[in-house]
């Protein structure tokens with residue numbers, strides 16, 4: 001079973017400006033949750049908080065069982081350097097590093113796992129291709145193959161389906177459903193509400209602060225979405241960290 005993630009009076013930000021503001025919420029162990037909200041709502045920032053890339057200005061994030069070493073994180077495509085000279089095979093094999101270390105040669109068993117992961121994402125035959133030559137969808141399949149090998153109990157995905165074709169999105173959604181059936185905790189930042197409604201049982205609607213969280217149908221309502229838009233439009237980008245809720 002994957003861990004639960006608890007946010008308590010959490011404020012995260014950059015240069016003393018808050019991006020996520022006094023968030024209180026719980027993501028249950030083994031839940032499949034979509035994080036949604038307007039542009040600039042703090043969704044990616046929240047994932048960076050969970051990976052400890054950002055240290056909270058206030059409050060805390062608690063992951064049960066101290067599972068930090070078992071987190072897999074897929075950043076937005078824009079944050080991935082595709083010019084790095086590495087083949088599909090080597091990038092996917094990096095998913096084994098936690099288990100076998102970065103510098104050990106792959107054994108037969110390891111090579112079989114890499115081949116199976118490539119097969120699972122439909123990339124058999126692409127092993128020797130440099131990642132710079134892949135389409136957006138093929139690159140995303142490669143990164144999902146690496147995630148498969150990471151065997152993480154908490155999987156964080158930042159906009160995994162942006163700018164990829166529907167067939168690839170459907171295949172990768174199947175993999176996510178499989179992770180959910182294995183009771184891993186999966187949290188994905190998503191923009192496509194159809195994907196969220198169809199494939200994600202739970203949702204968290206953010207707009208710098210929490211608007212709603214719970215079963216997806218109860219979160220993605222007209223009034224909640226209108227409130228999220230209003231909050232984001234009203235937010236002062238230059239606001240400093242406030243102490244509201246500090247005593248809570």
Ligand SMILES: Nc1ncnc2c1ncn2[C@@H]1O[C@H](COP(=O)(O)OP(=O)(O)OP(=O)(O)O)[C@@H](O)[C@H]1O
Nearest residue numbers: 014015019037038039040041042043044045046237
């Ligand atoms: N590295 C950074 N330095 C300074 N400000 C940042 C940085 N990253 C994000 N921000 C700001 O924090 C706020 C929240 O950004 P974040 O990327 O978390 O939003 P988001 O909900 O993921 O948006 P989108 O849907 O557009 O990707 C925005 O105002 C953004 O400009």
